[in-house]
Amino acid sequence: MGIKVVQRHGKSFKDKLYLPAIAGGMKTTITHFFKNLKDVDNLKTMHYPEVQPTDITDRYRGVHRLTKWEDDNTEKCVACYMCATACPADCIFIEAQERFDDKAEKRPKEFKIDLLECVYCGYCVEACPCDAIRMDTGIFSLTGTKREDFVLDKKALMANERSKDFSND
């Protein structure tokens, strides 16, 4: 293995003069300025609330949803408390009740997630034995005007759907 000689800069007269380097830098910035001034579409930023990002990956952990059976649109959740147990932030509150159709023996009467407490770790999804809770809605910004708006109940969680931007394989 040969020795690589690293060129030292800053010793030549041109480097010590410092002004050519400044002129070079100023040329770069002004090129960017005029490129963007001529056509604002060249800017790398997007006008966020009107234009939404479309490049969110399928593995992005967004707001939760409760999955549903395809035949009668009832919840798959069997109220086993696995997600609430796994949750490091203690933000899942489940109230169980007996289920009388042949899907399962238990169902959640109420299923609440406090998203102000939630750390979006995805452990609930990992823990679920029935694939009943998922975080594939692609919702990355949830806004509300009061604290109660951030506690999603069973109805809200079941209303969420898989993001249309994600692939369906």
Place this chain on the structure above:
Amino acid sequence: MNIETIIIIIVNISLAVFLAVGLTPVFVWWERRVSGFMQDRSGPNRCNIGPLRLGGLIQSFADMLKLVFKEDFTPAHIKYKFFFTLAPAIVFICSFLTFATIPFADNLVINGKEHMMQAIPNQLGIMWFLAFAGLSVYGIILGGYSSASKYGLLGSIRASAQVISYEAAMGLSIISILISYGSIHLADMVNAQTGTYLGVIPMWGIFIQPLAAIIFIVCAFAETNRAPFDIAEGESEIVAGYHTEYSAMRFGLFQVGEYSAMSASSAIIVTLFFGGYHLPWLDTATIQNNINIVIIALIVLLPIKVFVLTSWMKKNNKAIGENVSRLKETKILTIAFWGITVVIVSILALFLVTGLGTNGVNIATAVIQIGTFLAKFFLMAFVYIWVRWTVLRFRYDQLQMLGWKVLLPLALANIVITAIVVVVLGS
């Protein structure tokens, strides 16, 4: 004192106030948008009054309102509240007064009486600038010292050391300029910059004294405490330097002081080195003798400029998604710009038809020269912002090295060379 004198004094003073203080929101807006465009992002552009955003200009007014209405908080540990309050006022007043001797146009002759077109009509010129530019650092030192915090003190010590070292080189570079112009009065200096070399290059200070120009511009950057010489603020090292403990409008005064120092420096650089209020190749007498040609040129140029501006707006101020308020804004602004253009062009055409008379020609010349000065001034202010977002901050030892070991000897050598040339040529 007759009515013309009073009107001219009022116009001059309000022009100085507008350029020194009133332009702060505009420069803040430039700073944000220009830096954004240089870094391929858009900068603040949402703040609006109805459909009017003016490209984000409203944001700086909103910020100013916020500063005015914030609580004016004085930390409990500050012993000398009077000095703490006085410091931003010193910075502000000094940077503001620097503008007083900048000539906006050539001496205006009305009914045979000459009027100096500057806010305070005196002959002090460059000395006034040096005095007040140097004085404004007292406000920074006092602010940092009376803050009674380590960061504030560090910032003010840095500021004082920096200003002392660069004041020396700046003064010496000014001496060589004084030798070649032979006057300290700024209007005389500007009038010395008329004419051309070889009929092509305008005889501006930057071509007569290139070395002094570079030294002076570098020192003027250091004097205003802006990047690359903003070690007094140095937010990555000492929080915010001298204004760490300040909030609300006292901080706002520091901010306004910084921007008015910037405008004063760009005005003085334009005056000393870029021909001041003179259009290149056209001195005052030429404009006065050919006023009709100049007016015709303006009548032709103005609609072309407005056409370029409005078509740029139409291309770039588009609707975003469902939000069509920007289209409405474009429509309003296009109508406004064309309305103003039509009014100005018809007034100019009226002048062409009726003729102006001696006083009218003199006033028109003064207005054209003020316009020229403003154009150069805004360009120089843009260079300030451009440099700030290009060049990195100097380390403290590099800064002192540049000041004492490079700029000072160069300025001294420049004095000697200039003096020899002046003596040999006998001018």
